[in-house]
Amino acid sequence: MAIVEELARGADGRRRLGLKSPATLEPVGEISVATAADVQAALARARAAQPGWGATPVAERARIVRSGLDVLLRRKPELVEVLVRESGKTRIEAVAMELVACCDFLNYWSARAPDDLADEWRKLHGYMRPLKKLLVTYRPLGVVGIITPWNGPLALSLNPTVQALLAGNAVLLKPSEISPRSGAAAAEILLEAGVPKDVLQVLDGDGETGAALVDVGVDKVSFTGSVSTGRKVAASCARQLIPCTLELGGKDAMIVCADADLDRAAQAAVFASVLNTGQICMSVERIYVVESVADAFIAKAAEAAKKLRWGTPDEPADVGSVFWDKQLEIIERQVDAAKKAGAKALVGGERDTTRKGLFFKPTLLVDVNHDMTVMREETFGPVIAVQRVKDEEEAIRMANDSPYGLSGSVFTKDVQKGISIAKRMATGSVTINDAAVIYGVPEAPFGGLKESGVGRVNGVDALRDYSHAQPILIHRWNTKRERAWYPFTPATLKEIEGALKLFGPRIRNWIA
Numbered sequence: 001m002a003i004v005e006e007l008a009r010g011a012d013g014r015r016r017l018g019l020k021s022p023a024t025l026e027p028v029g030e031i032s033v034a035t036a037a038d039v040q041a042a043l044a045r046a047r048a049a050q051p052g053w054g055a056t057p058v059a060e061r062a063r064i065v066r067s068g069l070d071v072l073l074r075r076k077p078e079l080v081e082v083l084v085r086e087s088g089k090t091r092i093e094a095v096a097m098e099l100v101a102c103c104d105f106l107n108y109w110s111a112r113a114p115d116d117l118a119d120e121w122r123k124l125h126g127y128m129r130p131l132k133k134l135l136v137t138y139r140p141l142g143v144v145g146i147i148t149p150w151n152g153p154l155a156l157s158l159n160p161t162v163q164a165l166l167a168g169n170a171v172l173l174k175p176s177e178i179s180p181r182s183g184a185a186a187a188e189i190l191l192e193a194g195v196p197k198d199v200l201q202v203l204d205g206d207g208e209t210g211a212a213l214v215d216v217g218v219d220k221v222s223f224t225g226s227v228s229t230g231r232k233v234a235a236s237c238a239r240q241l242i243p244c245t246l247e248l249g250g251k252d253a254m255i256v257c258a259d260a261d262l263d264r265a266a267q268a269a270v271f272a273s274v275l276n277t278g279q280i281c282m283s284v285e286r287i288y289v290v291e292s293v294a295d296a297f298i299a300k301a302a303e304a305a306k307k308l309r310w311g312t313p314d315e316p317a318d319v320g321s322v323f324w325d326k327q328l329e330i331i332e333r334q335v336d337a338a339k340k341a342g343a344k345a346l347v348g349g350e351r352d353t354t355r356k357g358l359f360f361k362p363t364l365l366v367d368v369n370h371d372m373t374v375m376r377e378e379t380f381g382p383v384i385a386v387q388r389v390k391d392e393e394e395a396i397r398m399a400n401d402s403p404y405g406l407s408g409s410v411f412t413k414d415v416q417k418g419i420s421i422a423k424r425m426a427t428g429s430v431t432i433n434d435a436a437v438i439y440g441v442p443e444a445p446f447g448g449l450k451e452s453g454v455g456r457v458n459g460v461d462a463l464r465d466y467s468h469a470q471p472i473l474i475h476r477w478n479t480k481r482e483r484a485w486y487p488f489t490p491a492t493l494k495e496i497e498g499a500l501k502l503f504g505p506r507i508r509n510w511i512a
C-alpha cells in the first residue's frame with residue numbers, strides 16, 4: 001500500500017520496484033520482480049513438495065496451521081509496524097482489521113477443517129440405498145496460485161492461503177506490489193508455524209508476476225482484486241480449464257429505512273464508509289435514505305464526520321492516509337466531478353494539501369445522483385455519499401442499479417422487513433443494522449454477484465472448493481452380474497420398465 005516507483009534493474013536483470021510510505025513519503029523498501037522463469041521454478045518446487053503435504057493427515061495440517069496463532073501473537077508489534085509503514089493505516093485498523101481477523105481465520109479454519117474435509121459416507125436415496133454405498137472424499141487439487149490486493153494485505157492473503165493449505169495443496173502466493181511485506185507476512189507466519197518450505201512460497205512482483213502465475217499451470221487460482229484484472233485472470237483460467245475464485249470490487253449500498261435507529265445508522269454510515277480510509281471492498285459507497293428521515297440522518301452523519309481526525313500512524317488519528325497515489329487521483333476526480341455537477345460537500349470534499357502524505361479529508365457528500373461517477377464507480381476513499389429517496393422501493397431500485405453486487409446493508413428496527421429487503425437486493429450478501437463486516441464472518445459464504453466476482457471465499461464450500469470432492473460409489477452385493485447388464489433380452493426390458501413403477505404417484509415421495 002505504498003507509492004511504487006520503477007528503479008533500475010538489479011544486477012540479476014530483474015526489474016526492481018521502490019516503495020514509499022503513503023503517509024510520510026519515506027522510503028519503506030524495495031522488491032525484485034519475479035520473472036516467468038522464477039514462477040516456473042517455484043511451481044516445480046511446489047509440485048515436488050505437495051504430495052507429502054497432501055498425504056499429511058488433515059488433523060496434523062490443522063495443528064500446524066493453528067500454531068500460526070502463537071507466531072502471530074508473538075510477532076504482533078513487528079506485524080503492526082510493517083502494516084502501518086506500508087499502508088499508512090492507523091494502528092487500530094492494523095490490529096482490528098488485520099490481526100484480529102487473521103487470528104479468527106487461523107483459529108476457525110483449523111478447528112473446522114478436520115471435520116469439513118473428513119471422508120463422508122452419504123446416505124443414498126430410495127431404491128439405490130439397498131444396492132450401493134457412497135463415500136465422498138476431499139482430495140487436494142495440487143498447487144494453488146493466490147493473488148492478493150493492497151487494501152487488506154495481510155488478512156486477504158492469509159485467509160485463502162490457510163484454506164488452500166488445510167485442504168492439502170501447495171500455495172504460490174503473490175501479494176500486491178503495493179503492500180509486498182504485509183502480504184508476505186501471511187506466509188512467514190505459516191512457515192514459522194511449521195508449513196514446509198516449498199509447500200508455501202511467496203512470489204514478489206506486480207502484474208507481470210501475477211500474469212505469469214496465472215499462466216504457469218497451477219491447478220486453481222484464487223484472485224482478489226479489481227474487476228479489470230479479474231477478467232484477465234478468468235480468461236486465462238478458462239483457456240486452461242482450471243477453476244478460479246474471483247473476489248472483485250464493490251459499490252455497496254446502504255439503505256436507511258424510515259424506522260431505522262438514526263443514531264446507529266448515521267454512526268455506521270460514517271464508520272463503514274471511512275474505515276481503512278474507505279479502501280475496503282465491502283465499504284459503504286452509496287447511502288439511500290428515505291426522505292422523511294433524511295434531514296435528521298444527514299445532520300447526525302455530518303456531526304460524526306466533522307469529528308474525524310486524520311493523520312500518520314504516529315499521530316492520534318481516526319483515519320489514515322490513502323494507501324496508493326493512483327487511488328487518491330481517482331477519489332479526487334470523482335469528488336470534484338460530483339461537486340461540479342451539483343453535489344455539496346457538507347464535510348471535507350478535498351485532499352489535504354498541507355500534508356506531505358496522501359491524505360483526503362473525510363467527506364460527506366449530499367445531493368448526489370446516479371449521473372455522477374461517485375455513485376457509479378468504485379471510489380475506494382473516505383467518502384460518505386448520501387442520496388435521498390422517496391421510499392424503500394426507490395431505495396431498492398437505486399441499490400440494484402449498479403454493475404457491482406458485492407454486499408449491502410439495511411438499517412431498520414424491523415428485522416423481518418430488513419430480511420425481505422435483503423432478499424430483493426442483487427448482492428452476494430447483506431447485513432442488517434451493520435455494515436462492512438461480513439468478510440470477517442467465516443461461516444458466511446461471502447462472494448460477489450454481477451461484476452463483483454465468481455465463487456465464494458468463506459463458508460464450508462469455499463474450504464471444500466480448494467479440494468476435489470471425489471465420490472466413490474461402492475456396490476454392496478457380490479453377484480456375478482446385474483440383471484440390467486448384457487445380454488439384453490425382452491426380460492431385461494421388462495425388468496427396467498418395472499423400475500419405472502417406483503416413480504408412480506404412490507411411492508415416488510417415499511423413494512426420494
Ligand code: NAD
Binds near residue numbers: 175209224248
Ligand atoms: P489489482 O487488480 O490492481 O491487483 C490485484 C493483484 O493482481 C495484485 O497483486 C496485482 O499485482 C495483481 N495483478 C495485476 N495485474 C495482473 C495480471 N494481469 N494477472 C494477474 N495478476 C495481476 O487490484 P488492487 O488495486 O490491488 O485491489 C483493489 C481492488 O480489489 C478493489 O477493486 C477492491 O474492491 C478489490 N477487493 C476485493 C475484495 C473482495 O473480497 N471482493 C477484497 C479486497 C479488495
